[in-house]
Amino acid sequence: MSKKLFALALSLSMVMTMLLAGCTSQQAQTSNPPAENSKSGSEASQPVENNNGGDAKGRVYWLNFKPESDGALLEVAKMYTEETGVPVKIVTAASGTYSQQLNAEMGKSEAPTIFVVGNSAGVRDWTDYALDLTGTPIANELNTDAYNLYDENGKLVSIGYCYECYGIIVNADLVQKAGHSMDEIKNFDTLKTVVEDIHARAGELGFDAFTSCDMDGSSNWRFVGHMANLEYYYEQEGETWTECPPTLTGKYMDNFKNLYDLCINNSLTDPKDLSVGGHDAAEEFKAGKAAFTVQGSWEFSNYKDSVPNAAMIPYYCGVAGEEKAGLNCGTENCWAINSKVSAEDQQATMDFMVWCVTDPEASRILVDSFGIMPYKNSAESTNGFLANAAEYTANGCYVMNWATNFQPNVDEYRAALTSALNAYNADQSEANWENVRVAFVDGWAAQYNAVNG
Amino acid sequence: MNRKKITRGNTIRRSTRKWFPLFLGPVVAAFIIGFVWPFIQGIYLSFCQFKLIADAKPIGLGNYIRAFRDAAFTHAFWYTALFTVVSMVLINVLAFTVAYILTQNIKGSNLFRTVFFMPNLIGGIVLGHIWSMIFDGILGKFGTSIVMDSKYGFWGLIILMCWQQIGYMMIIYIAGLQAVPEDMLEAARIDGATKSQALFKVTIPNVMPSITICMFLSLTNGFKLFDQNLALTNGHPIITQSGGVSIKTTEMLALNIFTTYNNSSPNAHGTAQAKAVIFFILVAGLGLAQLAYTRKKEVQQ
Numbered sequence: 227m228s229k230k231l232f233a234l235a236l237s238l239s240m241v242m243t244m245l246l247a248g249c250t251s252q253q254a255q256t257s258n259p260p261a262e263n264s265k266s267g268s269e270a271s272q273p274v275e276n277n278n279g280g281d282a283k284g285r286v287y288w289l290n291f292k293p294e295s296d297g298a299l300l301e302v303a304k305m306y307t308e309e310t311g312v313p314v315k316i317v318t319a320a321s322g323t324y325s326q327q328l329n330a331e332m333g334k335s336e337a338p339t340i341f342v343v344g345n346s347a348g349v350r351d352w353t354d355y356a357l358d359l360t361g362t363p364i365a366n367e368l369n370t371d372a373y374n375l376y377d378e379n380g381k382l383v384s385i386g387y388c389y390e391c392y393g394i395i396v397n398a399d400l401v402q403k404a405g406h407s408m409d410e411i412k413n414f415d416t417l418k419t420v421v422e423d424i425h426a427r428a429g430e431l432g433f434d435a436f437t438s439c440d441m442d443g444s445s446n447w448r449f450v451g452h453m454a455n456l457e458y459y460y461e462q463e464g465e466t467w468t469e470c471p472p473t474l475t476g477k478y479m480d481n482f483k484n485l486y487d488l489c490i491n492n493s494l495t496d497p498k499d500l501s502v503g504g505h506d507a508a509e510e511f512k513a514g515k516a517a518f519t520v521q522g523s524w525e526f527s528n529y530k531d532s533v534p535n536a537a538m539i540p541y542y543c544g545v546a547g548e549e550k551a552g553l554n555c556g557t558e559n560c561w562a563i564n565s566k567v568s569a570e571d572q573q574a575t576m577d578f579m580v581w582c583v584t585d586p587e588a589s590r591i592l593v594d595s596f597g598i599m600p601y602k603n604s605a606e607s608t609n610g611f612l613a614n615a616a617e618y619t620a621n622g623c624y625v626m627n628w629a630t631n632f633q634p635n636v637d638e639y640r641a642a643l644t645s646a647l648n649a650y651n652a653d654q655s656e657a658n659w660e661n662v663r664v665a666f667v668d669g670w671a672a673q674y675n676a677v678n679g
Numbered sequence: 680m681n682r683k684k685i686t687r688g689n690t691i692r693r694s695t696r697k698w699f700p701l702f703l704g705p706v707v708a709a710f711i712i713g714f715v716w717p718f719i720q721g722i723y724l725s726f727c728q729f730k731l732i733a734d735a736k737p738i739g740l741g742n743y744i745r746a747f748r749d750a751a752f753t754h755a756f757w758y759t760a761l762f763t764v765v766s767m768v769l770i771n772v773l774a775f776t777v778a779y780i781l782t783q784n785i786k787g788s789n790l791f792r793t794v795f796f797m798p799n800l801i802g803g804i805v806l807g808h809i810w811s812m813i814f815d816g817i818l819g820k821f822g823t824s825i826v827m828d829s830k831y832g833f834w835g836l837i838i839l840m841c842w843q844q845i846g847y848m849m850i851i852y853i854a855g856l857q858a859v860p861e862d863m864l865e866a867a868r869i870d871g872a873t874k875s876q877a878l879f880k881v882t883i884p885n886v887m888p889s890i891t892i893c894m895f896l897s898l899t900n901g902f903k904l905f906d907q908n909l910a911l912t913n914g915h916p917i918i919t920q921s922g923g924v925s926i927k928t929t930e931m932l933a934l935n936i937f938t939t940y941n942n943s944s945p946n947a948h949g950t951a952q953a954k955a956v957i958f959f960i961l962v963a964g965l966g967l968a969q970l971a972y973t974r975k976k977e978v979q980q
Contacts, residue, residue, distance in 0.1 A: 326941055329948075333731040347943045351730065498822040502815045635943050642925035645917035648827060661919065668923025677944040 284574030287315040289331055289338035291324035292559065294524060298595035302588045306581060312574050328352075332564070339567050339575040343375060343384040344558030345631040346469055347677070353377040356562040357572060359385055364561070364579045367601045373557050384560035387583070388596035391538065391553040391615040392452050392522035398535040400424075400433055400517035408537065414481075414544035418488055424517055425492035436493035437510040437519040441644055441651065442503025448520045449486065449647065450640040451630055454666070455554055456541040457482045458629035470632040472674045476667035481543035483659065489520060490651060497651040523597050523611035530610065538611040540618070540626070552618035553611075556628025559596065635673035642669050725952040728945065742953035745946060752954060754926050755935040756961075762833065762931065763901030766840045770897045771890070774845045778852030779878075792853065795846035803843075807910020810839045814911075826915035832929035839907055844900065848893045855889030856882065887977040891970060898969055902962045905933035914938070932958055 286306075290299055296318040303314035317338070319327035324342070331338050332355060343352050359365050359382040368374070373386025394417075398408050404427070406420045424435040439449065458467075460478040490497045494516055495505050511519040512532035529536050540551040563575050582588055589604035598607040607613070619625055633639050646665040650658040720732075725742055729735035746752055777795060781788045798806075814825045814835050825831045859882055867877045883890075908914075914927030914934060930938070936958060940951035 325943070329731070329941075333733060351943065351945070354730075496822075499819065501826050502819060502824045638925065638938070638942065641914070641927075642917045642919050645826070645915050645925075646919060648916065652823065652827060664921060664923065665917075665919040665925065668921065669919050669925060670923070672919075672923030672925070676942070 283310070283312045284568065284570035284572075285313050285315070285336075286340065286571070286575050286578045287317070287336065287338045288340040289324075289328060289342070290316055290318045291342045291344075292596075293318055293321050295592075295595045298591050302582065302591055305588060306578060310577075312578065314578060332566075337564055337567060339564050339571050340579070341562055341564060342558070342560060343562040344560050346375070347632075347634070347636070349375050349377050349383045352562065353381065353383050355564055355566055356381075356383045357565040358382055359563065363576060364583070367580060367583050367603065369602045370600045373560065373600055375560055384562040386557045386560050386600055387579075388559050388592070388599045389555060389557040390523045390559075390597050391555040391612055392520075393538045393540050393553045393611075394542075395511070395519050395521050395525070395529070395536055395538050395611070397511065397514065397517045397533050398537055399533075400514060403433075404431055404517070408539075411539060411542070412549050414484055414542040414548065417539075417542045418484075421488055421492045421518065433514055434492070434494045434516045435518055436489050437507035437516040438495035438505035439490050439493055439497075439500055439520070440495075440503040440505050440507065441500045441648055444503060445507060446644045446647075447640065448507075449489075450643045451633075452522065452554065453485060453489075453520060453541065454482065454633075454643070455626065455628060455630035456485065456543050456545075457666070458632070459554070459626045460545055462627075462629060466627050467629055467632055470634050470674060472678075473671045474667045476663055478543075478545065479663050479666065481545050482666075485541055485543040486647075487654070489518075497654070500651050501648040523609055523615070526597075526609045526611050527594065536610065538614045540623075550623050552623035552625045553615040554626040554628060555615055556631065558628075558631060633673075634670060635677050638676075639669055639673045721952060722956055725949065725956045727952075728949045730945070730948065738949070742946065742949040743957070745950045746953045746957060749939075749950075749954075750924060751926055751930065752932075752935055752939075754928075755930050755932050758833075758929070759902060759904075759931045762836065762904070763898060766837055766844075766901045767894060767897045769837065769841055770844045770848055771893055773841060774848035774893065775852050775890075777845060778849045778856055779882075781849070782853060782856045792850070795849055797846065798843045799847040801843070803906025804910045806839060806843060807907045810835065810842075811911050826912055829916055829928035832912040832915070836904075836907060836911055836929070839911060840901070840904070843907075844897060848897065851889050851893050852886065855886035859885040884976070887973065891973040891977065894973055895966055895970055899962055899966050902958075902965065903933055904931055905937070908934045909937075932961075 286303075288299065288303075290296065296316070299316045299318070303316050306312065306314050317327075317331070328338075328341055332341070341352070343349055343356060365374075365382065365385060368385060373389050374382055375384045377383050396408065396411075401408060401411075401420065401424075404420075404424045406423070411417050411420055421435040424431065424433070428434040438445075440446070441449070457476070457478045458474075460481065461475060490500065494510060507519055508521075508525065508528060510516050511521075512529060514533070523538070526536075538553055540548070540553055542548055542551065545551075561579060563572055563579075565572075567575075582592060583599055583601040584603045586605060589599060589601075593599055593605045593607055597609050598612050599605075615625070643662070643665045646658075646662040650662050724732065724735055726737055726739060727735035728738045728741075781791055801809075811825055814831065818824050818827075818831060823831075825835050863881055863885070864877060867881050872880065908929070908931045912929045914930035916929070917925050917927050919925045927935075927938075932954075936951050936954045939954060940948055942951075944950075
């Protein structure tokens with residue numbers, strides 16, 4: 227008897243599982259979990275009010291790749307659904323998993339209608355799935371063509387929805403406290419003097435020069451992604467790359483080394499301990515433990531309360547004429563519209579995008595999260611670091627474009643470079659720097675071949 | 680009486696014949712949807728170039744050629760093989776030893792069994808992160824870390840796997856040891872066998888079925904290892920050779936397939952798929968060979 231009962235229970239549970247599995251897959255499309263603000267991987271779709279009612283309106287599904295903007299996007303999506311009834315679904319890929327998620331989502335029947343194509347490799351991969359945006363309402367709202375991405379046939383694959391800048395962020399108050407002034411820092415030599423002086427007197431001053439330069443996954447991109455840009459930028463010799471060059475010369479490696487050495491050897495953390503990570507550079511900077519940190523404009527809202535007099539200065543690295551250098555400005559935030567979804571969904575998506583850049587309230591929220599949106603009618607930026615960037619440009623300094631976006635097979639390239647830098651940090655010998663150079667220069671060519679060969 | 684039984688048997692048989700699709704159907708359907716079809720599709724895709732599965736273009740053997748030419752893949756294969764052999768031997772020897780000790784009627788052996796089994800209940804990614812903190816805490820004292828030297832990565836992973844798997848294999852060995860007939864051991868004792876003779880001539884031949892299972896499990900576990908590898912070192916340290924080609928020194932096969940899939944090359948998905956098929960053939964072949972070999976050593980009671 228008990229055996230029979232057991233068997234019955236088992237078979238019942240099997241049937242239940244199958245039923246449940248059926249239910250959940252249906253539910254996933256229309257579910258409406260409470261708006262989550264978790265940093266990554268959260269998902270929320272707005273209630274569908276008149277989904278299949280009289281006027282079919284299409285849907286909007288934005289696969290977002292900036293975890294830090296997740297909250298702002300959900301807020302805007304909710305506003306839009308309340309105003310128009312069009313469902314807007316925002317899915318944010320966890321940090322570093324955007325391309326995996328894009329691969330998976332694009333294969334589904336309810337594929338994203340907006341996705342992000344932020345660099346030349348992305349354009350090549352996804353141009354077949356992107357609508358030509360030339361002359362569309364959203365393209366007509368732009369006030370510059372500088373952040374648009376075209377494929378080799380001149381098709382407008384994606385358009386920038388915001389741009390950012392990065393460089394060295396300085397706590398001006400601390401620099402003053404150490405007996406220096408911001409005006410002193412004009413090039414690498416003057417930067418070095420100030421930094422080394424602060425580091426030497428760190429015990430007496432109560433703060434150090436640079437924040438920790440961790441090389442774990444949460445922080446290594448500040449160096450292998452952003453700081454590496456100075457080498458690529460100068461290697462362009464005044465031109466701008468329009469596609470990934472097959473090889474690098476490494477002509478400006480010494481300049482990269484200048485600034486990199488300055489950072490790791492004058493910071494709160496011994497270079498030997500950087501491979502492990504676990505130091506929170508942002509917290510160190512906000513707590514006033516260090517006067518310099520390598521970061522970007524997206525940190526402005528995070529820093530502005532604790533460090534009111536923060537300013538961003540260029541990557542000074544010992545290149546001739548760098549007194550005229552500006553900040554690194556560019557973007558990886560470019561909208562593409564999925565060409566494989568229905569015309570209705572494309573239209574709904576286009577309407578949503580135009581609304582995002584024209585509605586005063588929505589664009590205010592987005593601008594506060596993103597920085598600057600390059601559109602005629604969007605809200606003004608309040609970002610102090612982007613204001614610094616504009617100041618440099620107004621003073622006739624050159625803008626350093628984001629040549630780093632061309633890094634071939636970017637995750638693998640950066641991982642190899644990180645590993646070489648780890649070895650160098652532990653033992654700053656010539657031989658170890660040579661390995662860094664090989665990973666930086668030869669690694670570029672090898673990854674280029676791996677991708678294009 | 681007799682006649683009635685036969686009729687009843689026939690009725691059952693007849694209704695079985697009639698109704699078996701209803702009972703078998705769901706399982707077969709689930710098996711086909713969840714295993715057979717994806718498997719066939721996977722093999723097909725390994726001969727294709729594709730970005731999304733929906734628009735795969737057959738390209739012949741190109742993916743397999745690329746897979747075999749990939750130095751990182753060959754490195755990952757040998758590294759995985761070495762790791763599997765070392766971990767298989769260590770896990771089984773230690774698990775058997777622990778099981779043997781815990782069947783010697785020592786006090787609190789039930790508590791020990793539970794405690795030793797518990798690590799197996801923690802997920803691989805979590806374990807990897809916990810152990811990387813432990814290793815880095817120790818290695819940090821010497822100014823280094825687990826991602827700095829491939830030796831640390833290798834032995835770190837071995838320690839992690841032993842810690843996780845020994846408890847599980849121990850349970851299987853305990854069950855095997857308890858099934859060894861007491862009278863055989865007694866007979867051996869009476870015949871004057873020493874303790875080690877009794878262990879190697881009586882106990883081990885009798886627990887051979889457990890050894891077969893445990894060897895099979897630890898062999899395939901070693902080959903298929905992924906989460907722990909990803910969380911502990913993620914392939915670091917990476918050596919960039921003078922041509923610029925980089926080798927992730929502690930990357931195992933499954934992780935190599937994963938990273939290949941997420942490359943930005945147009946052939947990345949197909950190549951990863953081809954690697955996955957090769958990987959399947961390897962694991963299945965090795966597993967079956969090992970089963971056949973240890974089966975031969977089993978004794979019938």
